Amino acid sequence: MIRTKVMGLGSYVPDRIVKNEEIPFLDEKHVRQATKQTETDDEWIQRRTGIKERRYVPQDGTTATSDLALEAAKRAIADAGLQPTDIDCIILGTLSPDIHFPGTAVFVQKKLGIADKTNCACFDIRQQCSSFVYGMQMADAFVRTGMYKRILLIGAELHSHSLDYSTRGRDVMVLFGDGAGAMVLGPMETDDAKAGIMYTSAHADGNGAMDLYLKIFEIAKAPYVGYDANNRDENQIKYPQMDGKRVFLNAVRGMVMSTQAALAKTGLSWDDITWFVPHQANLRINEKVVEVAKIPPEKVLNTIDLFGNTTAATVPLTIDYWRQQGKVKKGDRILSSVFGSGFTWGAAIFQV
Numbered sequence: 001m002i003r004t005k006v007m008g009l010g011s012y013v014p015d016r017i018v019k020n021e022e023i024p025f026l027d028e029k030h031v032r033q034a035t036k037q038t039e040t041d042d043e044w045i046q047r048r049t050g051i052k053e054r055r056y057v058p059q060d061g062t063t064a065t066s067d068l069a070l071e072a073a074k075r076a077i078a079d080a081g082l083q084p085t086d087i088d089c090i091i092l093g094t095l096s097p098d099i100h101f102p103g104t105a106v107f108v109q110k111k112l113g114i115a116d117k118t119n120c121a122c123f124d125i126r127q128q129c130s131s132f133v134y135g136m137q138m139a140d141a142f143v144r145t146g147m148y149k150r151i152l153l154i155g156a157e158l159h160s161h162s163l164d165y166s167t168r169g170r171d172v173m174v175l176f177g178d179g180a181g182a183m184v185l186g187p188m189e190t191d192d193a194k195a196g197i198m199y200t201s202a203h204a205d206g207n208g209a210m211d212l213y214l215k216i217f218e219i220a221k222a223p224y225v226g227y228d229a230n231n232r233d234e235n236q237i238k239y240p241q242m243d244g245k246r247v248f249l250n251a252v253r254g255m256v257m258s259t260q261a262a263l264a265k266t267g268l269s270w271d272d273i274t275w276f277v278p279h280q281a282n283l284r285i286n287e288k289v290v291e292v293a294k295i296p297p298e299k300v301l302n303t304i305d306l307f308g309n310t311t312a313a314t315v316p317l318t319i320d321y322w323r324q325q326g327k328v329k330k331g332d333r334i335l336s337s338v339f340g341s342g343f344t345w346g347a348a349i350f351q352v
Contacts, residue, residue, distance in 0.1 A: 008079035011179070012075065012181075020174075023040060054177030064098045067111070069154045091151060095126065130344040131340070150184060156312065159310075163176060169239050176309050200347070275328060277336045280318060281304070282309070286304070303317060306321070
């Protein structure tokens with residue numbers, strides 16, 4: 001029987017560490033000023049989110065989301081013992097694409113040197129914080145059917161350029177960081193039903209679409225950008241908007257349900273799971289999920305305190321970080337649960 005295995009894993013975060021103490025003093029170009037730009041502080045941020053620091057790219061116009069994706073991808077490909085030209089499909093999840101179109105995956109393909117030698121398929125998916133589980137489900141189906149044999153699955157985000165560095169935007173602004181994570185997935189022949197990717201599920205409820213969103217433009221309107229980006233009375237539309245209470249409640253509900261369903265449908269218990277890796281949106285959400293779903297706390301892996309919310313990148317970034325620390329080891333079985341705007345959510349059980 002053909003099943004899908006994780007062949008390689010890699011991640012990347014920018015060098016610049018932005019601690020909570022610096023956040024109140026950053027201007028719209030995330031340059032530190034002498035006076036406060038935002039009414040917040042370390043205690044306020046940690047109490048609400050559990051975040052202590054995050055990473056930002058340089059503010060010099062030289063770094064795009066595809067550059068973060070590229071670094072994570074190169075590390076995952078090397079970890080798999082492959083060359084970039086061995087990849088026959090790229091699936092990239094992001095809510096911060098390089099440009100409106102074409103999709104960011106083709107830029108990664110070119111930067112990896114694949115475009116000059118092969119013409120591998122490139123998919124961009126827009127399930128935000130749920131992107132990695134959605135992408136894993138796609139990759140698993142592709143591998144099992146024999147469609148592709150070496151799939152590069154990437155989650156990458158560059159949030160720091162699109163945040164509202166002011167008291168008006170602080171509820172969202174303090175949450176996000178820049179980073180990327182990647183896996184190489186491929187086939188293996190085995191009769192072990194618990195090997196490799198064992199389970200994936202993906203769900204959505206469009207009733208929550210406008211509880212967490214970023215418009216920037218509305219294609220239904222002409223002109224589709226109908227505001228002055230430099231006018232603070234008009235430009236709120238260019239920043240992410242969130243109904244925090246509704247997102248919190250639905251995130252806990254969706255992640256608990258998908259986690260419990262994953263165990264029920266596979267017949268596994270927490271004795272069979274090495275690590276629980278939730279999406280890293282807010283430590284308070286993850287703590288509530290662990291409490292309600294009765295997840296053993298010693299099996300939970302978080303990186304929200306170090307990297308903030310890197311959206312599509314959080315799952316592979318968290319796994320790779322703890323692998324580098326010597327905690328996650330080859331063959332460990334992971335249950336991951338995610339929730340994102342849309343609303344979208346899902347879960348996966350797989351071995352690394």
